[in-house]
Amino acid sequence: MADFVEMGIRRFGRWNRLGLYTLAEREVRRFLNVWSQTLLAPLATAGLFLAVFALAIGPARGAVMGVPFLHFLVPGIIMMTVIQNAFANTSSSIVISKVQGNIVDTLMPPLSPAELVAGYVAGGVVRGVLVALTTGVVLLLLTGSGLAHPVWAAVFVLLGATMLSGLGIVAAIHADKFDQMAAITNFVVTPLAFLSGTFYSIEALPGGLQWLIHLNPVFYLIDGLRHGTIGVSDSSPWLGLLVCTVTTAAILALCWHWFRTGHRMKA
Template sequence: MTQLAQDSLPPLQTQPGGSGFPTLLFKELKRFWKVGGQTMAAPVLSALLYLLVFAHILEGRVNVYDKIPYTAFLIPGLMMMSMLQNAFANPSSSLVQSRMGGNLIFILLPPLSHWDIFAAYLLASIIRGLVVGIAIGVVSLFFIPLQIYSYLWVLTFAILSCGVMGALGIIAGLWSEKFDQLSVFQNFLIMPATFLSGVFYSIHSLPPFWQTVSHWNPIFYTIDGFRYGFFAVSDASPWHSLAVVGSVFVVLCLILLRMLISGYKLRN
């Protein structure tokens, strides 16, 4: 009887070229959305505190660009800093949690190609970064209205910069086997590079040595190019910034794809 019932069931239909990309993307989006207080509200609050402290202390005391208030100068930097940190945190924490929970193997069981994994994690990290950036921009309107010189420049640098940190976050998540190892990226690479990138100041106010160091810092170009989209003024040429950020993004994506194709630490 049981055998007869099984024989009467229609065979499973498989779609040629089917992809698990939408499911993995939805899973990553739902993951950070369900804990929005931690993933979105907390970064906005941190940026707001930075804004309150630095704007109160340095407004009227620091001249950055002609006729641009320091508070206005500070806001794009805080937006980009939060976007970068959250774009990095989304895939890196997800992968490390999956590995420590023993369920990382499940992304190898469905019909997921390396392109599917790459695109889902990267797109989710970009979306989280953009959501945080937009939220900070909206909150900052209560302090000072910002005029946007070029929406195209702003959007280009926002997407590319989040893509850079998203790709780096996936690489860090694949390499790290526990959160202690992941903190090496955050504490010794992301944080120092972010604070030496001109978030709170123009690099032209630095001594020559630190100006040179800043010009070797890719995160400086993400913030400087993003700020150009607001004020049409920047410390470096926006085209040069675009070339640097675009090149770093391509290099990181190539490294990441190579890791995914080889199954680096996914099959351990």
């Protein structure tokens, strides 16, 4: 057994805990230094969404899936802010480093590909969770809603932040300029956030569109958080957990592979 462990350490190397902690701390401090943009702005945006729907539709909309419309909206808005901010944290960090030419300062230290992925993702997850807490507390208080299944809610918030942090790394490694990153954000991430059941139940869609949305992992993130928040959902939370876990693992594996090979990062 000891020989097997020693062989594993030689094969994969020891974890550089100090380096990993330093990278994660840098990523967290980076967004905390501008907390008004990274934490307060998402709260304001979420509040505006809720206010607009309350004023434009309000009680006239009636119940959705057996719950008041505003209660139905809250988990979708929370998850939307989580995935947008988790994605933005990792993608902006790497793209800025690539454009400014100092990405080498991150690649040169003795950090393995797994440690690089973990460090960047940690920053995105912390930002996503903080956004979920601040936005969630305010919106739940405003609507008088509660948490039907807190554990499920926490699981899907963490999965959403992790998945989109990894996707942010993939997008940033692929992009070489700010306008390329903006295109990915505007034409991929934003539509995923808006068109995955954030503001409506997929029961209202034709059968063909329902089938298409079920292929979208972000739908399961929103649906899972809705189950954890108000206790209703369009699909089983266990199915959502499986789909989101597999998707997140695949994205993180691609991040690891690209860091290991230096894809579009090493000249």
